[in-house]
Amino acid sequence: MYHVVGGITSRAFRVIWMLEELGQDFTVDDVKPHSDPALAANTTGKIPALRVGDDYLTDSSAILSYLADKHQTLTHTPGTVERARQDALMHRILDELEALLWTAARHSFILPPEERVPDIKPSLKQEFLRNANRLADAIEGPFLQGAQMTIADILLTHCLNWAHVAGFPKPDARLTDYAKSMRQREAFKRALTH
Template sequence: MYQVIGTAQSRAFRVLWMLEELQQPFDHVALAPHAEGLTSFNPAGKVPVLVVDGTPITDSTAILTYLADRHGALSHAPGTLDRARQDSLTQFILDEFDAALWLAARHSFILPEEMRLAAIKNTLRWEFERSQRTMVHRMAEDGFLMGERLTVPDIILTHCLTWALTARFPIVEHRLTDYLDRMRVRPAYQRAAAR
């Protein structure tokens, strides 16, 4: 059985949702970043951590990729052109969406107050909106990002768009709003969110 360490309000949500989609049993330990005992699994004190047979795996994208490959689901096969397109889309989301939101969070409440630059958030919102315009050109016309099947980048993008709403980063592209609505009503998403 898998063990997921991290609160559902963190990137651990991505892992919880994926395991729900895969219908895999797991134990959830809702530790916050830097909580006591967490550094024995991740010396950086970050979540999520997935423990598999006593071995911790860190970084949400690495965990999602591992689970997708291990279970042969929610991913295209390694070494295929579809997988290369999938990985490219994943990297775009991490670089353009996740990174902007993480930097805004750092300058909002993570860094010591004297190190925060409040004005940077305006630049990050502008970049976030620009990235949305690029994303709608990369996504399939309907269904999921890559077409008819849910894949790893869908989980990451949905998490980022949900995070954006919480962080008051507007979603300006109608197609992304519709996409987010479709993703968030999925039963597996709802089960993960209920944690």
């Protein structure tokens, strides 16, 4: 059985959703970053972490990759062109969408007030919109890489949901329709109940 450290209002949602897609048994310790349980799982205090036996894995995208490879689903075979494209999509989403969302969050409520630069947020939102709209062109449909859902879809959907909650501009309709269809997945709905 897996044990997730971190709750659904964090990047741990990605891991919880993935485990629901896999049909795996797991427990969730809904803790905040830098809490004692988070520090016990990850010396940086960041969440999520996934306990596997006596080990803890950290970083949501690394955890998704581990689970996909271990269970041989929601991923393309390592060493194939399709896998390289999947990995490229993952890095693109992290670099061009998540990094902007995280920077905006840091300057909204994470950094101490005296270190925040609120004036940066409009430029982050515009860059996010430009990058998201370009990414819409990459959707092969119904998933990012065509007929097969991968962990890149979990990552992208989470970022699109995060952007919506954070008040970022609404992206291209192809992305909003895509995110809406992903939220209709039964595993996504079950993940929300943790």
